[in-house]
Amino acid sequence: xxxxxxxxxxxxxxxxxxxxxxxxxxxxxxxxxxxxxxxxxxxxxxxxxxxxxxxxxxxxxxxxxxxxxxxxxxxxxxxxxxxxxxxxxxxxxxxxxxxxxxxxxxxxxxxxxxxxxxxxxxxxxxxxxxxxxxxxxxxxxxxxxxxxxxxxxxxxxxxxxxxxxxxxxxxxxxxxxxxxxxxxxxxxxxxxxxxxxxxxxxxxxxxxxxxxxxxxxxxxxxxxxxxxxxxxxxxxxxxxxxxxxxxxxxxxxxxxxxxxxxxxxxxxxxxxxxxxxxxxxxxxxxxxxxxxxxxxxxxxxxxxxxxxxxxxxxxxxxxxxxxxxxxxxxxxxxxxxxxxxxxxxxxxxxx
Numbered sequence: 001x002x003x004x005x006x007x008x009x010x011x012x013x014x015x016x017x018x019x020x021x022x023x024x025x026x027x028x029x030x031x032x033x034x035x036x037x038x039x040x041x042x043x044x045x046x047x048x049x050x051x052x053x054x055x056x057x058x059x060x061x062x063x064x065x066x067x068x069x070x071x072x073x074x075x076x077x078x079x080x081x082x083x084x085x086x087x088x089x090x091x092x093x094x095x096x097x098x099x100x101x102x103x104x105x106x107x108x109x110x111x112x113x114x115x116x117x118x119x120x121x122x123x124x125x126x127x128x129x130x131x132x133x134x135x136x137x138x139x140x141x142x143x144x145x146x147x148x149x150x151x152x153x154x155x156x157x158x159x160x161x162x163x164x165x166x167x168x169x170x171x172x173x174x175x176x177x178x179x180x181x182x183x184x185x186x187x188x189x190x191x192x193x194x195x196x197x198x199x200x201x202x203x204x205x206x207x208x209x210x211x212x213x214x215x216x217x218x219x220x221x222x223x224x225x226x227x228x229x230x231x232x233x234x235x236x237x238x239x240x241x242x243x244x245x246x247x248x249x250x251x252x253x254x255x256x257x258x259x260x261x262x263x264x265x266x267x268x269x270x271x272x273x274x275x276x277x278x279x280x281x282x283x284x285x286x287x288x289x290x291x292x293x294x295x296x297x298x299x300x301x302x303x304x305x306x307x308x309x310x311x312x313x314x315x316x317x318x319x320x321x322x323x324x325x326x327x328x329x330x331x332x333x334x335x336x337x338x339x340x341x342x343x344x345x346x347x348x349x350x351x
Contacts (some may be wrong), residue, residue, distance in 0.1 A: 002351070003118025004018045004331035006043055006065045011332040019114050019122050021236050024099060026123045028092060032137035033116025033349045034070035034145060035338045037081055037170060037251065042067065042109055043335070045276035057109040068115030068349060069096035069108040069141070071143040072137035073123070082125050094123045094143060095304045115140075115330055119186030119351050127301065133312035137173035138325055138348045140311060142171075145346065147307035148177030151299035152247060154306075158185045162243040162268075163225040165217060166190045166206070167259065169197035171321060171345050172272055173249035174204045175307070178316055181205030186222055191217045194341050203320040218262040248272065253279045256293075265289045272296030318330070321345040 001018045004011050014041040021027045044060065059065070067155045075090050086092060096107035096115075108115025117120055131140055149172040156165055164180055166173050169192035180188050185291060189205035192198050198209035214248075225242045248256050251273030259269055260282055286293065299307070310316035323344020326334045334347045 001302050002328055003064075003066045003114070004328050004349070005118075006067055008061045009043065009064065011043070011067075011273075011335060013331070014064070015329050016118070018068075018120050020075060021082075021122055022100065023081040024125055024339060025077055025079040026075055026082065026092075026121055026128060027077040027079070027088070027120060028073035028350045029076050029120055030071055030073050030116040030118060030349075031091065031139040032072045032323050033068040033069075033351070034141050034346045035146060035331075035334055035349065036070055037338070038069075039067045039108070040335060041251070041276045043318060045342050051098050051175065056097075056106045057110075058105075058111065059186075060111065063111045063275050065109070065111055066114035066118040066121070067108040068117035068121075069106065070141050071096075071107075071116035071121065072131060072140040073116065073121065076120065078125075086125075086128060086130060091137065091140070092123065092128050093131060093140060093143060093308065095147075095301060096126045097124065097127070097301070098122055099124045099126075107151070117144050117328070117349055117351070119305065124204040128337060129305065129308055131312055133314070135312065135314065138350065141348060142321055142346055143173040143308045143311040144304070144310055145265065145321075146175040146318060147299040147304040148172045148272065148296070149177070149247075149249070150179040150301035150307040150310075151184065152272050152296055153179035153185075154268050154303055156245055156247070156268070156317070157244075158183070162186050162245050163221065164245045164247065165221045166201070166247045166272065167247060167255065168248070168250035169194070169201045174321055174345065175198060176203045176247050176249065176272075177201055177206050179307075182310075182316070189217070189221055189224060195348070196342065197345070200345060206254075212263055216262065218264070218299060222264070243268070245270070251275050253277060260286045260291060261291070263289070267291050269293045270296065276340060301312075323347050327351070
């Protein structure tokens, strides 16, 4: 098959062997696959894959790796010990995890679990879901990105006495905003330096957008959550001040620490950015403020299914997130373009 292959830190299109489905696996044809920031983190931070003790992500400079884990695909064939419940030719997608003889692997981050930047990939039949929709595959493939922020927003269980502040307006942040809006939470404040990202945040459900180059996000949050001094005094007397829930969706060292130093006492922080190189946190400040930090992780199967259904049904419009599409020959350039915060939220590969 043709695939955009990562090897020795470089992505280039080559012809490699077709993947062969093992027990319980499906062979599928990639129809569309989004480029995620974690693809760039994976190729730029080799140590994160080399040192991953979970075994789910493996980086080896000397072997071919086909990235891409936000896919819509078409069933082509079945491996042994499959139920064959999904007919050949059916459009499908799945949580990007593949069960293998050596354990669970992240699709697109291992030699044995190729992703959607190639013509074919393998899926675990038990978690493969049928696309019940007429929407284009380029739209459907965005569902996996939606599921991550969706899960964070759902697990946060923001109450009516809390006001959320979303830091960063990339795909994960936008999906968190969309789910917060669906849950009836508000007002939702979103922060990004890039005007186009702030506009997209409004389209996905944010109530207030903030340019941190012009105003402190935390002061802006106080202005919205507390209002003028007289309103603040009244809230304190009657029901207490609103709480702050921050969603950190940037993934650059220093951002989480800046939130710790800038946010209100008692803030709850959901960190889904996760810089691969790690971070330094002022834990004494966090302790004195009584801050609760929860780190993201991937979505549960339930939350992935919910996000997938919302995208496929059209009840959640993700079109504002979609940028351009490229073929396999354009993957290397598109990966570079995805590093630019001024670019589209999602560039989609159509093999």
